[in-house]
Amino acid sequence: MARSHRPLSLVAACALLVPLLAGCGGATQEAPQPAATSQPAEITDDGVSVTLTVPAGWDRAGQDAPLVVRTEKPFGDPGFTANVVVTTEPPGGSTLTEQTAAAADYLAETADWTVDPTQPGPIELAGLPAHRFGGTRTVDGVEVSQVETIVEVATSTGTAFVFVTESFATQDADGAAQARAVTDSLVVTPVG
Known part of the structure; x- marks a missing residue:
């Protein structure tokens, strides 16, 4: 069973809108001092509970779903805010192979998308x-x-699916490392 492109298109839209949510009028804006410790962020949707650890200097966007966490300080000019977006898809009959193929097909049809062959x-x-x-x-x-x-x-x-998208300015090594740490902190628990 092929999945809808709702989660992936929603992830892409959210990830690209995060800089607007952060008020990125310029990269020279001073961010408030980050909290001293990391904090959990959680979403329960579509039969799964997902928890991430949000590092100091990151916050959670206000909505309940999708789960969006982002750094508080944009990188570059005009500034892009590193972020991680989590969406879910309810249990159904599709497989990981089908989900991956559908996502790859969707991205192949996306304007200005260049595949990164280094991903594992x-x-x-x-x-x-x-x-x-x-x-x-x-x-x-x-x-x-x-x-x-x-x-x-x-x-x-x-089988349910969790979609995690890390987005960061390509030259933002800190943002990339922090986004990967957020993803690696993922804890998923089936609900029900």
């Missing part, structure tokens, strides 16, 4: 089977890298 492919994340791929695109004149990880979650009613 099949991996394990949060102790679950997953697939990671990525690419780059330009957002407001800034080259942005996006890394998509699709996580397969067995539930009592079928």
Whole structure:
């Protein structure tokens, strides 16, 4: 069963809108002092509970779903805010292979998307089977890298999926490292 492109298109839209949410009028804006410690962020949707650890200097966007966390300080000029977006898809009959193929097809049809061949492919994340791929695109004149990880979650009613998208200015090494740390902190629990 092929999945809808709702989660992936929603992730892409949210990831690219995060700089606007951060008020990125320029990269020279001073961010408030970050909290001294990291904090958890959680979403329960579509039969799964997802928890991430948000590092100091990052915050959570206000909405309940999708789960969006972002750095408080944009990188570059006009500034891109590194972020991680998590969406879910309810249990159904599709497989990780089908989800990955559908996402790759969707991205191949996306204007200005260039595939990053260095992404690892099949991996394990949060102790679950997953697939990671990525690419780059330009957002407001800034080259942005996006890394998509699709996580397969067995539930009592079928297979659910968690989609985690890291977005950061390609030259932002700190943002990239922090986004990956957020993704690596993922804890997924079936609900129900």
